[in-house]
Amino acid sequence: MALPKRPARSRYDPRVGPLVEPVRPAEPEIGPGERLALNGIGSFDWDLDRGVFELDEQGLEVFDLRPDEFDARLESLVLRVSPEEGARLDYALRRALQAGLRSYGGYFRVTRRDGVKQWTHTQGTILRDERGNAYRIVGIVRDATDELTQAPEVPARDTGGDSRSIAPVVRLTTEALSNAVSVEDVTAVVTGAGGLERFGADGLLLGLVEGGNLRIAGISGSPVAGLDGTAPRRLDGTLPLGEAVMTQQSRFAASFPELTERFPAARAYLTATDMASAAFLPLIAQGRSIGGLGLFYRTGCDFTREQRELYGALAAIVAQSLQRAMLFDREREVATELQESMLPRDIPRFAGVGIAVRYHAASSGREVGGDWYDVVALPQNRVGLVVGDVQGHDTHAAAVMGQLRIALRAYAAEGHPPSTVLARASRFLAELDTERFATCAYAELDLATGTVRAARAGHLGPLVRHTDGRTGWPHVRGGLPLGLATAVDMHEFPETRLDLVPGETLVFCTDGLVEERGLDITIGMEALAEAVRDGPREAEELAGDLAGDLWERWGSQDDVALLVLRRDPDPGTHRAPRMHSYVHQADPEGLADARVALRQTLAGWKLAELADDVELAAGELLVNVLLHTEGGAVLTLEVLPEPVRRIRLTVQDRSSVWPRRRSPGEAATSGRGLLMIDALASRWGVEPRGDGKAVWCEFGPAAGRRSGVSRR
Template sequence: MTDHDQQSSRSVPPRLLIDRTRNSETATAQRLAMNRTGSFEWNVEADTLDIDDAGLLVFGLDPHAFDRRPETVMERLEQSERTRLEVAIDEAIKSGRSSYSVHFRVPLDNGKEQWTHIQARILRTEDGQVQRIIGVVQDTTAEVTHSAFVLDLEKRRQRQTSIVERTTSALSRAVTVDDVTASLTGPGGLARLGADGLSLGLVENTSMNVIALSGDSVEAIDELRYTGLDRDFPLADTTLSGRPRFLTSVSALVHRYPALAPHADRMEFRAAAYLPLVAQARSLGTLALFYRERTVFNADERNLCLGLAAIVAQSLQRAKLFDEEREFATGLQSAMLPRRIQEIEGGEIAVRYHSAWSGRQVGGDWYDVIALPKNRFGIVVGDVQGHDTHAAATMGQLRIALRAYAAEGHSPSTVLARASRFLSELDTDRFATCTYAQVDLASGTVRVVRAGHFGPLIRHTDGRVGSPQVRGGLPLGISTDFGDEEFPETRLDLVPGETLVLYTDGLVEEPGADIDSGVRTLINEVNAGPAGAQALADHLSERLWERWGSGDDVALLVLRRSPDPGSPRAPRLHQYIHQADPEGLSDARTIVRQALTDWDMAELADDAELVTDELLVNVLLHTEGGAVLTLEVLPEPVRRVRLSVQDRSSAWPRRRSPGETATSGRGLLLLDAVATRWGVEPRGEGKAVWCEIGPPVPPVSTARSATEPV
């Protein structure tokens, strides 16, 4: 203390100092009491509790009747709250802490509850034993209530933020109008919006078209899907006025719109928000949200509804623009493709074109079927580089030029050479790939050329899918620029019932995988698909293009040669065995045995398998191509099997006299021993070796058959 302080204290009478101190303490106690705050001292050793008057009022105790027992205070509390307080005190004492703080509820005489807070300090002896606990007790009902209000407000704001974020995220992935409605009405759609039902109506010409309904409570107005822009109905009225409507009861809705009165009994919701959908100053329609429990819309809730409407309106505007651009692109591309595919004799053709899911990004893929002389026809599938209107225009010119060259009767290699020259002479930097084939279904001959494109796939009659090795040249345009217009032909044989598949890369481009994986998947789907050309084309479109081909357009052509099953009493099958197929012989033997078993002729299966193997081995070893195996049952009166193997070689088999050590040359001897009859016939550019297995031929004349061996 300074000299000045000492002099000041000496100059003040001692009694006045005591009064000032007492007055200060009294003023502090009064201020605490006014804030419903009191103090206490708990003598743990003596088990007595001293609480000032303010503290006793906090506990709802009469200051004149309080007996200084701690149990008297505890008895004021509910058991759960008493336990809460006791646990807090015990934990603080046992853990050695010097203080504790706890909130608990005190029941009041008027039936209400008061939130109470104790902040206490634990005083211990030198050996750590608890001696006294002193602290303050306060009525914190106002603070806790305010805190609960703040927490509730924060929860509501978090919920509103979550609704906006989830709705925005879901609609950000919507591309078409159908996608928008699916995100609103699909799984979790109503939960994202925080509503129990919705109705979405769009203006189409002069009518209101309800394109989405969701929720049990709005099914009652399903019959109002198509109405004019009539102000008697809330969707149209909201659209025309451009003002939102917030209604908190069905009676209010019916009062405002009497036309809904016949449906009122079936409406289970209590509140509805009709929100105009406006984007770029254009009124698109109205979004109605329905609620079962809500009875009021405060300012925040109205702002939330209007925000959701703005998000939906922007998504619909974007989706409608995409749909319009896609329709434009599809229409432009379709105009470049043949309007009608001719019917062919002896087979079935199916074509499909799918534009890319990228707005106005028009592709250059195309297909065509061209009539040729002598009942032949040409088929082509191709792709011009790029995805824009220039690619589509170039494709249209190239398609017409290639069609003209083919119709003139040129060979497939010449057709592509001239088409390449035509594309090179156009004022464009684009190139094109394509596969072109001339087909004669009468003989099954297919002459294929390709220019930097995928080769065809062949689905055989037993479901196996082959990918024949078709030689190819450079893409059209590039081949001319490099002075290499060689497009070698590859001959394929399409037996009755087999299917040829031509396609562009959009059908096999799987995101994240190499092109070979996509081709393998296509082969699997061709194998698993139905037999008919139309059905198979639909199957491939559904399984592949809709699965991963949305980033590119797709052209697909499926050609099936009509099957030749014979008749029930004289069935027939055909099978092509490719020279490069290592399992072809084994498959052919299996097919022959299974067919004879199915035809109740299993007793001939061993001989037929032996002859099949011998004839096919001769073709695959001594010719430059594959073979067509035909197995049929000859009609009665003699039920025999006729087996024929056709190849492209004009050289006829020769009878030989092999020595004992020779490893070949016994084929015709084996044929003589097993077959009832056999012979050789010219067939197109090659020949067919045939034989009959079964009972001997009944004698009908003494003349020798022209086809019997000499």
């Protein structure tokens, strides 16, 4: 509803007399959303659990996206945001999540569809649940180009009217370098995407001092032909950038002819370029030259006093960031070498399995951590698998880790079961002069049978990839972390028994691979399960993929230890193929998946006519194991070519109770399983296997069909 017009009002100005106010037309009410849109501010709503990133209409306008170009996925913004800019924003968000902050923000550049670079600002509020886990981010995005570029320009003197604004360059460079922690990061900021725009230059090169040489670490644009980073150049003053570094004095060249007269050795480079002026800035930190920065322009410039002062400030900012990054890299290298020196140098190899290990130090910190892995050769053709994590990220954590790893290795080599190994390791840790505790997962694998005995001490259990590609986290019982268990006198570390059939894979890792502060660990566990399911079959290749891809996604803020073991497949021979599968008692889909696998396998062997009988018999035997025993079942299907080609199905369990054939009455609801097997199979029988038994049955044309029970 329009407001009534306000009549003109008279007022008196003593200088000119009576005045009449103009009548302003009535305007409609402007809502909050419209007020934001009028100021170029859009909003977003990011559901972290579902991965849905919603932008309103003005938000799409900020990114120069049409509605049909955006599908509510953050990855779709790659149309406008470069990977480098996205990485900076991701780093800022990670820091906010890990620090428990309520909000985060930052500036970045958007490339509009016409190629124009637009500075953009985002600010988001992080919503967390009662446990402090972030689940949603609500925020705004806006065009910040005017804010960052409409700065007071430096007055031009004797430049013929040139008024190059340097102040925004200093501000934007400081913003970009604030997140650079390594020399590689600093180099990427200076010479990477957006570097030329930030510095307002047409060409740029960054050199680093190494010994008595200057190595070109990065080039952007085409500043000088023939210069690259393939070989260091001696600091002898024959090149303008080298002289600036040696003398710690900036050199400004309004034209290149004067440079060629002063530096004859640079004539070949300078005459081949289309640049007209340049600034050569030494990078000085604590009175020492650590590098040099060259800025090149296609137009001539006299470089006023104010401009030179601001160039000096710019070089000081880059030098400080570079010195901090060099210190970080050195400390990180020492810390990583210390941590890796405490890990086993060589992993033993065993027939019948492939084993691969990986360790990654945290990318965001210079301190060492306490993550470790170990593989221990045990008597009686067994192998011990260890992954653990000592509390803390410092040299003390690494020292405790080294002692604990050796102690646990010794307990395992003595032949103790997993529960005893962890109990003794807990007492050992409690007796050390430390208040640290440690989490650990230990498993013992029988290489001949595939039997796994696993126990946990406050750690993640193993992830299993089955022969058909399915993945799952079996329920492995556990106790308290090592050290803490002793402090409260709770040394119970119950064991869980699994069966690893040929072709299956075990994956152990520390929580750094699946956990990120502020996010639910189940998100990372699901991502790991998906990566293992879709990853390579071989242990070494799978470990490489996981350590590379998932570490970048989840674990880059924490140390990561990874151990992958795969039993070699047992396909049999061309004439007598074989398949194996394990059905875990806690896997509700395992039975159905096993039936599908049997049918597909028989079809591949061109024995599909037996599929109904084999599937029905397998279902009866598997259900019997899952209902009446305390463990899972190992299913084996194989072809017996002699004397007549037939199928043998074997279901093995760890129960010592043999099946009994009964004669159930008409009203009985059970007891007909063996009668059904007897009716379907040519032969069937029971035989002892290790600490359990195996029920087998054969299908196909054979003499002596339904010959009854055979006990061997």
